[in-house]
Amino acid sequence: MDRRQQKTRKAIFDALGELLESKRFENITVQEIIDIANIGRSTFYAHFETKDDLLKSMCTDIFHHIFTSGLPQESDLDYSEGSPNLELKLGHILYHLRESKSNLKGILGGESGELFLGFLKQYLHDLFGRYKAEFEPSVPEDFLLHHLSGSFAEAVKWWMAEDTKHSPEEVASFYMTMIGKLK
Amino acid sequence: MDRRQQKTRKAIFDALGELLESKRFENITVQEIIDIANIGRSTFYAHFETKDDLLKSMCTDIFHHIFTSGLPQESDLDYSEGSPNLELKLGHILYHLRESKSNLKGILGGESGELFLGFLKQYLHDLFGRYKAEFEPSVPEDFLLHHLSGSFAEAVKWWMAEDTKHSPEEVASFYMTMIGKLK
DNA sequence: GCGATAAGATACACTTTGTTCTGTAAATAA
DNA sequence: TTATTTACAGAACAAAGTGTATCTTATCGC
Numbered sequence: 001m002d003r004r005q006q007k008t009r010k011a012i013f014d015a016l017g018e019l020l021e022s023k024r025f026e027n028i029t030v031q032e033i034i035d036i037a038n039i040g041r042s043t044f045y046a047h048f049e050t051k052d053d054l055l056k057s058m059c060t061d062i063f064h065h066i067f068t069s070g071l072p073q074e075s076d077l078d079y080s081e082g083s084p085n086l087e088l089k090l091g092h093i094l095y096h097l098r099e100s101k102s103n104l105k106g107i108l109g110g111e112s113g114e115l116f117l118g119f120l121k122q123y124l125h126d127l128f129g130r131y132k133a134e135f136e137p138s139v140p141e142d143f144l145l146h147h148l149s150g151s152f153a154e155a156v157k158w159w160m161a162e163d164t165k166h167s168p169e170e171v172a173s174f175y176m177t178m179i180g181k182l183k
Numbered sequence: 184m185d186r187r188q189q190k191t192r193k194a195i196f197d198a199l200g201e202l203l204e205s206k207r208f209e210n211i212t213v214q215e216i217i218d219i220a221n222i223g224r225s226t227f228y229a230h231f232e233t234k235d236d237l238l239k240s241m242c243t244d245i246f247h248h249i250f251t252s253g254l255p256q257e258s259d260l261d262y263s264e265g266s267p268n269l270e271l272k273l274g275h276i277l278y279h280l281r282e283s284k285s286n287l288k289g290i291l292g293g294e295s296g297e298l299f300l301g302f303l304k305q306y307l308h309d310l311f312g313r314y315k316a317e318f319e320p321s322v323p324e325d326f327l328l329h330h331l332s333g334s335f336a337e338a339v340k341w342w343m344a345e346d347t348k349h350s351p352e353e354v355a356s357f358y359m360t361m362i363g364k365l366k
Numbered sequence: 367g368c369g370a371t372a373a374g375a376t377a378c379a380c381t382t383t384g385t386t387c388t389g390t391a392a393a394t395a396a
Numbered sequence: 397t398t399a400t401t402t403a404c405a406g407a408a409c410a411a412a413g414t415g416t417a418t419c420t421t422a423t424c425g426c
Contacts, residue, residue, distance in 0.1 A: 004392065004403055026209075029382065040405040045384065114297040139357040140349075146341040147334055147361045154333030158326055166323075174322040178330045180363050185424060187372050212413065223374040228415065 009047055011037040013058055020106025025055060059107070059116045066096040067123055086131050087176050090152065094168035097156060108160045117153045124149035134181070148179060192230055194220040196241055204289040208238060208298055242302040245287060249279040250306050269314050270359050273335065277351035280339060292343040300336045307332035317364070331362060 015037035019028045030051055034044050048054040097104060107116050128148040135144055155175050159166065166174075198219035202211045213234055217227050231237040281288060291299055311331040318327055338358050342349065349357075 002393065002403070008404080030384085031382080040407095041384090042386085042406080043404055046403075050384080136360060139360055142345075143338070143341055143357050144361070146337055147358075150337030150340075151330055151334040154329055154337070155326070157333075158329040162325075174326050175330075177319060177322055178327070178362075185372070187423065191373075213415085214413080223376095225375080225416085225418090226373050229372075233415080 008039055008043060011039060012044065012047060012054065016054065016058060024109060025107060025112045055112060055115065059119060062100050063119045066093060087172050089127070090175060091168045091172040094171055098164050098168060105160045108157055113157065117157065120156065121149045121153050124152055151178070191222055191226060194222060195227065195230060195237065199237065199241060200290065203295045204293055207294040242299060246302050246306050249276065249283065270355050273358065274351045274355040277354055281347050281351060288343065291339065296340060300340060303339065304332045304336050307335055334361065
């Protein structure tokens, strides 16, 4: 990819990230983004079709990064009853989410938070699917997975709203307690 | 209240409800609302300061209705350990959500669902606050309430997505099972 | 019927979005 | 290096949308 493109794309992401620290996505204008990124209007639209497209691209980047780097490998884990692997894995995810805090807090706070949380839930749905044997089988499997992924996403939202005052380990532990997997 | 005002207010609510079934709130314009409601532009702004103000008023009306009509009275309930009151109450809420005549079912299932679920969570937060003594005290109270209200909202979403195939009682029971209050 | 007030209609200023155009600078390939 | 392609900046532009102001008409409550 052309170095100029890389530079511009990064400048736009950085500008949006900076703006998201102080205001919600809905209230940010393209003009503000290109002023801070120090690029021309036409350049912005050469990179992203719309402002929403930018948000989606940014979310995808962040999310992909979180779920592909630094997590314990699947092959190293076992899914046996009572294993602490799920809690460890959730803790790792929380660590990565916190690293992206400056971007995520602004995104999650507003109406656009659902977009990102939707991505997160999708991945969590798969993740929990591999641990489902550990859980209560007396409810429909789909209900179970929705409950687990939805409530973890809710925990993330709570955590970001309190400005990540608790540690990732604590939050993972709170969550495990709530879903009946108290250590 | 003046009959003209009542008529106009209802026309606006109905128009928004109709539009929300097929598109999300952000993409609905004031022009579309007043066209369907068949009122003038200045009339709209005589009733609501902004488009957001309309949404807020409408949500408040709908959920206030659900949470105040037909539910067992607070005074008749006790909040003692193991009482079935919470499950009963949640079941009643599910009944109202399913049979709401105000297009709520269509809205919750549609693209604007998240928006309304946000309002639902606010009410649930208060509701669960009155039952918090029954729950695990080893996590922060705010985390607990977020988990309970968020995951119930998630259950509602799942239920609407499956087109309310299960009964309200079944869903309430699934939920109670997941939060460790199995009967 | 009468005064108050809600509604209708229209024009308006303002903001934001996304497009289009032209000239310039930078990367790349020969 | 030279030629070619590509990205960028800046500005002007149309279109859409928001909320305001004003004036006239219709309807309500008494």
